[in-house]
Amino acid sequence: MFHGIATLMGRSLRLDARQLQTHLFRLAFVLIIYLMMMIAQIQAMMLGAPGLQFFMNMIFLNVAFIALGGISFFSSAITEEKEEDTIGLLMMAGINPLGILLGKSTARMFQAILLLTVQFPFTLLAITLGGVTFHQVLAAYVALLAFTVLMSNVGLLCSVISRRSGTAAGLTTLWLLAHSLVPQFLHAPKSVLMATAWGSSTELGKWTIAAMDLVIQSDVFLRLYLILQTGFDEAVVTTQVMTNVGGGLAFFLLSWALFYRYALTADVQGVSRGMLAQTSRRATWAASGRAWGNPLVWKEYNFLTGGNVYLVMKLLGFLVLYILLYPIMAGFRILAGDSQPWDVEREVVPAHFAIAVGVLVLELSIYASRLFHDEIRLQTLSSLLMLPRSIAYVAYSKLAGMLLGAVPTLFFVAVDSVLVTPNATEWFKVVGHPGFWFPIVLFTVFLHLVVLLSLFVKWGALPLAFFVMLVTMYCCPIFMILVMISSEGGTLAHLIVLGIAWTLFVVATFVFQMMIHARLYELGAK
Amino acid sequence: MSESEVTPQLPPPAPASSLKPVIDVQGLVQSFKGRRALDRVTFQVAPQSLHGFVGPNGAGKTTTLRIICTLLRPQFGTVRVFGHDVVFDTRQVRRKIGFMPDHFSTYRQMTVFEYLDFFAAAYGLSLVERTRVIDDVLALTDMGGRREDLIGGLSRGMQQRVSLARVLVNDPEVLLLDEPASGLDPRARIELMEILKALKAMGKTIFISSHILSELAELCDSVTIIDRGKIKYSGSMHDLLAHTGEHPTYRIAFGGAPDGMQPRLENMPGVLKVEPVEGRPEFRLTFDDAVTNTNALLRQLVEWDVPVTGFTADRRHLNEAFMDLTERGVK
Numbered sequence: 001m002f003h004g005i006a007t008l009m010g011r012s013l014r015l016d017a018r019q020l021q022t023h024l025f026r027l028a029f030v031l032i033i034y035l036m037m038m039i040a041q042i043q044a045m046m047l048g049a050p051g052l053q054f055f056m057n058m059i060f061l062n063v064a065f066i067a068l069g070g071i072s073f074f075s076s077a078i079t080e081e082k083e084e085d086t087i088g089l090l091m092m093a094g095i096n097p098l099g100i101l102l103g104k105s106t107a108r109m110f111q112a113i114l115l116l117t118v119q120f121p122f123t124l125l126a127i128t129l130g131g132v133t134f135h136q137v138l139a140a141y142v143a144l145l146a147f148t149v150l151m152s153n154v155g156l157l158c159s160v161i162s163r164r165s166g167t168a169a170g171l172t173t174l175w176l177l178a179h180s181l182v183p184q185f186l187h188a189p190k191s192v193l194m195a196t197a198w199g200s201s202t203e204l205g206k207w208t209i210a211a212m213d214l215v216i217q218s219d220v221f222l223r224l225y226l227i228l229q230t231g232f233d234e235a236v237v238t239t240q241v242m243t244n245v246g247g248g249l250a251f252f253l254l255s256w257a258l259f260y261r262y263a264l265t266a267d268v269q270g271v272s273r274g275m276l277a278q279t280s281r282r283a284t285w286a287a288s289g290r291a292w293g294n295p296l297v298w299k300e301y302n303f304l305t306g307g308n309v310y311l312v313m314k315l316l317g318f319l320v321l322y323i324l325l326y327p328i329m330a331g332f333r334i335l336a337g338d339s340q341p342w343d344v345e346r347e348v349v350p351a352h353f354a355i356a357v358g359v360l361v362l363e364l365s366i367y368a369s370r371l372f373h374d375e376i377r378l379q380t381l382s383s384l385l386m387l388p389r390s391i392a393y394v395a396y397s398k399l400a401g402m403l404l405g406a407v408p409t410l411f412f413v414a415v416d417s418v419l420v421t422p423n424a425t426e427w428f429k430v431v432g433h434p435g436f437w438f439p440i441v442l443f444t445v446f447l448h449l450v451v452l453l454s455l456f457v458k459w460g461a462l463p464l465a466f467f468v469m470l471v472t473m474y475c476c477p478i479f480m481i482l483v484m485i486s487s488e489g490g491t492l493a494h495l496i497v498l499g500i501a502w503t504l505f506v507v508a509t510f511v512f513q514m515m516i517h518a519r520l521y522e523l524g525a526k
Numbered sequence: 527m528s529e530s531e532v533t534p535q536l537p538p539p540a541p542a543s544s545l546k547p548v549i550d551v552q553g554l555v556q557s558f559k560g561r562r563a564l565d566r567v568t569f570q571v572a573p574q575s576l577h578g579f580v581g582p583n584g585a586g587k588t589t590t591l592r593i594i595c596t597l598l599r600p601q602f603g604t605v606r607v608f609g610h611d612v613v614f615d616t617r618q619v620r621r622k623i624g625f626m627p628d629h630f631s632t633y634r635q636m637t638v639f640e641y642l643d644f645f646a647a648a649y650g651l652s653l654v655e656r657t658r659v660i661d662d663v664l665a666l667t668d669m670g671g672r673r674e675d676l677i678g679g680l681s682r683g684m685q686q687r688v689s690l691a692r693v694l695v696n697d698p699e700v701l702l703l704d705e706p707a708s709g710l711d712p713r714a715r716i717e718l719m720e721i722l723k724a725l726k727a728m729g730k731t732i733f734i735s736s737h738i739l740s741e742l743a744e745l746c747d748s749v750t751i752i753d754r755g756k757i758k759y760s761g762s763m764h765d766l767l768a769h770t771g772e773h774p775t776y777r778i779a780f781g782g783a784p785d786g787m788q789p790r791l792e793n794m795p796g797v798l799k800v801e802p803v804e805g806r807p808e809f810r811l812t813f814d815d816a817v818t819n820t821n822a823l824l825r826q827l828v829e830w831d832v833p834v835t836g837f838t839a840d841r842r843h844l845n846e847a848f849m850d851l852t853e854r855g856v857k
Binding site for chain 1: 627
């Protein structure tokens, strides 16, 4: 067994060492660290102790890096073997499931840990710059290492149970969202429970509170927040470290237990058309029907966004959400001890609006990542580009089909935006304000980036685009400055800023569109 | 009754080779990362012909095909399809051709009908036209009974037929097929070749790149052989396979392998050269027809009382021509 593990790990590390991309990624990582150091140097001229800011930036970069690694790098450990149909060959070579899991996943975990370890000496500079103690640096890196162990094994489990890398990346993203959000929502219920007699006196109540506390304490974001506070002197190894490492081990064992069930019986070539009916088998309205005059719009609407069935489901879902939000908002009020818990009309629509915007962002991001990626995966791009149409026509038609699928969400975002403003004048004032358009402009640039990256990477274009945007916005604070100045409004300076922002937006989208065009042509010719 | 009424004054049908070429490739040069993939490639494809395009792996077949079907711009040289330049009249060219790549270019989650309907609509066919065309192509490819099946659930052979049906929905005049029989079982391969014959009979020009030489020899009227980016032969299949030497060459096959046969044949009067055929009890014999003839040769063989099972004018196999024209070694 050990021979097999060593072989797989050796292969994995050798491949990593040979690939130019991984070295470029590391170089980019180092460059970002140097950039942060330069920013810290500039800040040192104005601030007393720039070390803390530098250290916070480093931690922020690492959290983003581990999250991205979990979503893309770790979650493809087993699925890439499934996609290449080589799992059976590895088993025939005498490597058992444990060997495959250790060889494929643990090597990746070590690579990530290595990247964290090598930057440790640089981070010690934060102490020299002032504002941070060695204890804080050590505690932060131990917390990050534990988080890496957890993320790598969550990615591994998703990789074992998923058929394709894209699905595994999606599952890991969902888990990461839950891991980040659930502890935040548990604070209030926990306080309420502690205040009640049931929570403080019964065994079940005590256990419930302990479980909630464990989940809250396992949150790496909370832990890092505490570490970055001035005067931090808690132990290095805490509940977060223990639960993250323990959780990582549990996920690894679960992956091992489920390996035979999922990894060996997976049908990678399986076909799924979601809830789209085949014309002859179910109600006609649920089927795709005949192709439309612009068949590309028809194809994306039906086969990317789910067609009529998903459209109706989304419409109904948003309507039902209005009703569901009443008891949910009232529940929060009850937990907070409000005397009039059902007086929530004013809160329901903003909550609905926030959810609709969140769904729209997620929906469009996912569609953008799949818009051309599915064509590449199915090797259909050359057939599309052979049509007597221009590449631009093909691309914009596909985009139109994608937007058609997002109509219900767009509709509710528009309706809610009207409902949350007191009158039409106020609505026009808000919509007419340049600050309102900045997030939309940035999101449009982000979608372009997602599409572009999906033409280059096999999987994980969405988290990669998110990472690139995050780092770019951090490294080029001009974006944030523009947002801040534009929100002031009304002055000549404001108009100049607006002009710069729109120029940047137009240039960025134009460049991205040209790059997408060139890449599509290149892929079609391959 | 005038003479012209008795004898219609219609011109006789021109032989295919004298017609204007459907595909005209002139001096094509293409390099990738400093490596020359195509080096002054020139050939023509006659209308309504089945033209084979043969070459070892990495010879430049797929690159040439991708240029002809407008997916790749040529760096130097010109390619015309029905007189339309592939760079300047891209849309005209695309309307006239149907390209089937060497992989299944299908939407696996669609039914066969949805897939064909999508492409028919993409070529601008009306709803009524689409229904008719899809019925026709499904009948031609014998897929009528599978129209509501998901493509992902079909066998390789069936998927290949769906790909071929897709290529036919816009009724192209030229079909460009890249390794269409690759990965198919013998039955599916034979059935595919039958469909190609039917298409040729319908007047389509078919340009087919393939590794399966025996089938090409049987199927094609003309052939182009390419090796390391250079054209080694382009012309009729008959000319390629016919022995073009100064003296006649015949193949003599024996029942079994008689010992010492080669020196005996070499000592026959008028015989210039005797080559054994590798792996078979056969010899390729070249003789001076001014000194001897086939009757004399056969008479001598009968006198020797050796079991002759075949005596035919030598036509090379496409495999042999291919091996003679291309260089050895894996590219």
